[in-house]
Amino acid sequence: MTGGTAPPQDVADTGAALSSFPVRLAAARYRARQVLWVEGAWPVLLPVLGGLAAYLIAGLLGLPQGLPDLAHAALLLALAGGAAAWIVWRGRRVTAPTPAGVDRRIERASGLAHRPLQTLADHPAGADAAPHDAAARVERVALWDAHLRRTGRAIGRLRAGWPRLSLAAHDPWRVGYVLLPGLLAALLWAGGDAPGRLEAAFWPGLDDPGAPRPHIQAWITPPSYAPGAPVFLDDRTGRATVPQGAVLSISVTDLRGRPSLRVVATGSASGPAVGPDRFRALGAESWSADVPLLASASLTLRGRGRSFSRWTVTVLPDAAPTVAWGAGAGAGRGEWRTRLPYAARQAYGITSLRAELRLAGGEKGGAPRVLTVPIPIDGHPKDVTGIAMPDLSADPWAGEEVVGRLVATSASGHEGVSPEARFHLGARLFRSPMAKAVLDVRRRVATGRERRTAAASDLMALGETPDPFQNDAGLLLNLTSAAALLESPDVDPHAAVDQAVARLWYLALEIEDGRQGGSAAARAALDVRAAQDAVAAQLNRMRALGAQGQSPEEQAELQRRMETLRQAIMRRMQALAQQAVQSHTAIPDLQGLTRNGDQALSRMMQQMQDAARNGRSAEAMQALQRMEDMLEHMRSATPQDLADMARQMQARQQANEQRDALQDLIRRQSGLLDHSQSRLDRVRHAQERAEAARRATQDEMPGQGVDGDLASMPTAELLRRLGLRPPPDMQGPPADEPQPGDAGPAQGPDAPPSGDASAPGAPNPPNEEVRHADRAVQHALGRALDELGQEFKGLTGKDAPSGFADAGGAMKDARAALAQGNDTAAAEAQRKALADLQKGDQQMRQAMKGSGKGGATSFLPGFTSGSGEGGQGEPGGSGDSAQGSDQGSDQGGDQADDQHGDRDPLGRRTGEGKDGLDSDTHVPDTMSRERAREIEQELRRRDSDRTRPREELDYLDRLLKSF
Template identity: 35%
Template sequence: MTDPAPLLRRLAGRRFLARAALLFEVLWPALWPPAAVAGVFLCLALLGLPPLLPGWLHLIVLALFLVVFLGLLVRGLRGITVPDDRAADRRLEGQSGLMHRPLSVLTDTPAVTDPVGLALWKAHATRALAQIGQLHVGLPRPGLARRDPRALRYGLLLSVLAALVIANFDAPARLYAAVVPSMPMAPGVPATELQAWITPPAYTRVAPIFLKAESGAVSVPAGSRLTINVSGGSLTPTLTLNDRSEPFNALDHNSFQTEWDLTRGGKLVVTRGGSRLAAWNLTVVADQPPEVSWGSRPGRTRSGQQTRLPWQVSDDYGVSTLQAELRLRDRPDAPPLVVPIPLPGGSPKKAHGVSQPDLTANPWAGLPVVGHLVARDGPGQIGTSADATFELGERPFHNPIAQLLIAARKSLSQHPDDRTEALAALDGLMQEPDAFHGDIGAFLNLSAIYYELVRNNAASAVPEAQGMMWELALHMEEGQTEQSARELEEARQAARDAMNKAQQQPTDANRKELAKRLEELRQAIERHMRALMQEAQRNNDVMPFDPKAMQLSNRDMERLAQQAEQAAKEGRMADAQQEMAQLEKMLDQLRNARTQGGHRQANGRRQKGRRQQSAVQDMIGREGKLLDHAQQRAEQNPAAPQPGDPAAQREADSRVQKALRRALGELMQEFSDQTGEASQGLGEADQAMRQAQSQLNQGNDQGAQQSQQQAIAALQKGGREMAQAMAKQQGSQSGEGEEGEDGSEGTMGMMMPDDQNGDGQGAGPQPGSPDRADQGGRDPLGRYNQGLASDNADVTVPEERERQRTQAIQQELRRREADQQRPRQELDYIDRLLKQF
């Protein structure tokens, strides 16, 4: 007997197919009626007929088709059972032509259990199993032909295919329109519209960010403000961010708004009536503090008077303020000195530069400090640089009394609780009243400073005394006349600005401000004229009468100032402007006269500059002789007889080189004291001379030759630097030499002898002319004489001339503007020109 397992597996497959065929024969007749209804609706939908109906009729037709479809489906499926194995066996036996139901043997059992009966039953089962290979399922026969004798089912299928061809690519849209009827909306109900935007903080200078209603991600700076408007509908929307939820504020019956300050990110959702209107993934970016550092090493400038503060900053949205905080190295607990540093362009994101504030008037000038930079951004976050130690720039003083006062001032800055050293220095000055040369006011101020420190033990006495020391040092260095002239120029500029403002905006407040500034100008004129008279008395100046010069009187100028002030108070701006123009003219003449009187001092400085330049030329000649000696020794043949001892010649040249270097050091110190600047060329020459001396001592003529050539080139460079510095100093000290309208120079008529011209020299030959060749200047070929050097009168400073010319043009325009008799068109044109100054 063969193994029955494969036959049984084959029988199981045949049974499955038989059950499927039986189920199809039952289901297909039951599903055909609802399928026919669905096919009819599909044809109508593909042809686009349902959307043509009114909305309510479309809905009725759709519901009718659905009811008929479901009714026929339920009716057909009702009573249908799934065929079992017994029914499958009967189908297999019938389709295969088997007799006496042989497949039932597989599930039956013998009635007798004797050996003969069992053997007979086993033989019968074996014969039945052998017939399994002959089983056939056959095709299913649902019998639709009897129910549809006209074959309408094929016509419906053909119609569906034709409708698909007609619809083509519009088939999905037509099907959707057929199952979704377009119902008219209730009148008066507006559509929901949502508008959302985020406004970043003003310091970021970022444009508002508009949000789309669709979900998305957005990144904004911290501190931004969210605004959402919802219009349409009567239900109040709700805004949710993480665990925070708040309803909108109602603007009217169908408009709502909410505003939030964003400090953290998360899921931002707008909902209304249980439905979501919009959602965004919000990220809030925290603002980083600014980064600031020193650009290079801070400290004094080359001239030593200014303080150099290099800086560089950066921030993600821009730096708003930058300042340097300086602390005295010897007094770290003292309040810091805060120096504001201006930034380019308002609030740059990244910038660098160098600030050179004038800190010479500060009590810490010339002292070592420890400083760092502090930068702030828009939200107020602070960035700090590393500490740097350097010295503040200070003004050089040449007057002995001024030097002692500044030294005492520094001592009080370093040790404010110990006034012994400062009091000792002040007491020593008080013991020598003759050092003030009859300046009683200066001596009295010194006494006031001394007794202020002795009797007033309060902490505020030290800064007050230091301020008085600074003013007294300036007075002793510059003189009362220079200080009063500076105050007069400041008062004059303030009155000029107030006059322009009162003309542009003729309000009561501006007129009162103008009257106040004119009163201050009158007082400054009085102080300056008094200082001029005191200076003339101390110097015993000769005051000859000059019929071509306008005689200036402080009474006339004070009268003009009072008249202008009274006109401004009464609102007569035209008269006030005319009086101011005349006063400006007299002040210009006063300044020119003072400048010409000061040329005598400038002449002494020029003479000193000539001597310094002559010394440089003499050094160049002597260095050239040393260079000739070194070249001769280097070119000599060692085998040839020597005219002298080379070692002795090098020793002699080394001594000369040392003397030249010492003289150069004294010249450098004298030049620095006079101009307040250091010459780079002279410094290079000093270094080259030192190298030449060392190489001469070592017997190296070749090296000494190169160093001496470098020294000569550096001396020539230093001579040019000295000429430029002297020309610059003369240009800054010269006044306006413009002529008046009558062709004569404006002078006081009593401040300068007749035998001197505008530059303080006699009316002899001009510099550079052949007649001056024997006077120590340049010879007719333009070379320097070995005597006194030229005063370099051919060196011009275009910047100073341009400034003088600009001031002259501005003064002439103001004079013409004060003349109200001129045509209105010309006055308007002059006013437009003056706005450019």
């Protein structure tokens, strides 16, 4: 080849350009091919895009959303199916781009002239022929390579260009020119709701943001264990604090689709925050759900793609009750009841409380026994504290040390357990050695400390003793039957022990009762015990039945059993009376004692029945415990105890008579005070009438005295002339009343004291006769008071109350004042005497309560001397029978005081005194209208004078406002 060669640098650059050119060309051809595909598919997709634009416009306007969900879905499926069919049908006419077409597209988009890409793809002519001249062939190849390098250097950046999407060429009806502005206008009209509307348009079952809200009602019903009013929630947002287990009720109407509840737990609970929350259909567009609330959570009510309401609910956990033992659990020495002090608390109330006891040392053999003791409580208290006094002396563990815990059950069913406590159970006192031996065998076999066969041998050995078993065939038969039950291999061991334990308990009681009063007393005690157990069983049954336990049938059964118990107790009383006769024990007023005891017992039973009828189970059980205390005292009572009780009741009767006598004396002394006070009142009224008449006479003569000049008269006096009482800050002496220091004709050194009925020696025969009679009565009252003090000392062995001596001195002063005709001094002395008598009455009551002769009896605490207030002792104690007697006389004293209810503690009538309320204000009826008008005008003139005192002006303003 002729000519020079290219520079080395140009050859290197050309080589680098040619080496990267195939990569650039392949990328450009790929892009060009995609563009040609789009341009080919444009005529096919243009109708589909037009339909889509039309549907978007309809969706922005909310048209598809207004269709039923099924119709909406059908419309979407039809449009999608039509578009797919159109694309498939017209897509067959779209041909794939050819390589030549791709290159032509690149050359046109890149602005390449003379088709350089086609040149690069050509071959030199004759390249495939057999070469005849090797040198010519080499020269030809070199020449062609140089041509390609020049062509490659001439090609710059390769472009595929953008698709040419002509709307006019494929839209002869120019529909696109309408759809595009319409779509833009619809977007502007929808505004911020456009995304939501478009989502709802393409998703059947969703509402756009502009759709009407459904009607929502939501409330929270507290659980049954925490009764209260429902908590209503706002239909949009709200907060509430409710107990655990409350139920959220939601009612949604005017909503076509099923709503849902989105729950986000906000507390630390590990479990679910709510229970089942699925809505149930109530109608075409009505839904309801009841959702249990288990933990704190944020709840969002959603429906058809929208959030309607958001509520934050704080759930208070339902904690278990807190329960603890009080101080002094167990029984002390000699006590047969067991103290179970308790304190329990729960926010929503406690429904039941019980004590679970286990033997401290444990039982030998068999499963450990748990003694459950129900503790009665009334209602469902949130905080309860008290002391239960159950009788556990019949249990084989009586007297043993036990480990106990309290278990409280809340209204929601949660249980709280207290720490354990150690204490001893109460046990009855038995004096019979044989009864103690039987109980000892019973305790050993019940606690597993002795085998059944060994216990049976011990019982048979006891039967060999001459007394009491050899003298009473019934006792011996009961003993041998219990021993045979323990030895029998055909009886379940646990059942045999349980039956033997029960039989041995009653056997020990019968032995103890027979030791004191013989077989008749033992049978009477057995009847009382059986009737008592029947009443207790009926009360427990009524308590367990709840509301059904208040039925007439259950009440009738309780009344029948209590009547049986009352009759059994009276037979026991008769047995004691017969023992007293046989032992020649003198019992004063035996018939009265029996009658009063029957009445007190009937009252106690009536109280028990009323408490059970009204659902007060705890109060009924307490009444039963008081009766059990009484029966326990009766079990160990002797004829001498009965005689002591009769004497105590006589002493109480005498004390009541003394108090009644003192009340009568107080009433009579109050009557004397009434007489003196009435005389003073008559004198005061006469003076007031005379003063009113004098003022009326002066008013008829306006030219005389101070009445002639109203302008110079004090305001207080003007008010008096009108019949009005001036206020305290305007009080002053009347204009015609002598001033201090003036010597009036009615005041002199020998004048009688103010308020006296008359001066000494003044002729007033009626008052003198009444004074003489009152003086005689006053002297008699003084002597009666002295005799009452002597009787009190003889009855109690104590000096008479100090109030008696003070009252006697005041009575002497009253007699002296009555003798002098000084009613004022007499009334003051009588008031003092009355106050001292009342003080003495209180002192006498306290002395009677503290006296040994008037104190509580040690036998039958419910039987009092007819006061009607027996049996008020604490459970397990002896009661306070004197309290009832005191209360009876207290009531009598109150009734006596009620007869003089118009007096204060000093015996004065209510309203007595300078500013006392009365109806004796005198308004002169002779004042002329002209004079009254003049006084009114003068008062108005003074009301307009702003220089007068502020208090006076305020009073006149209020006074004249009504005129």
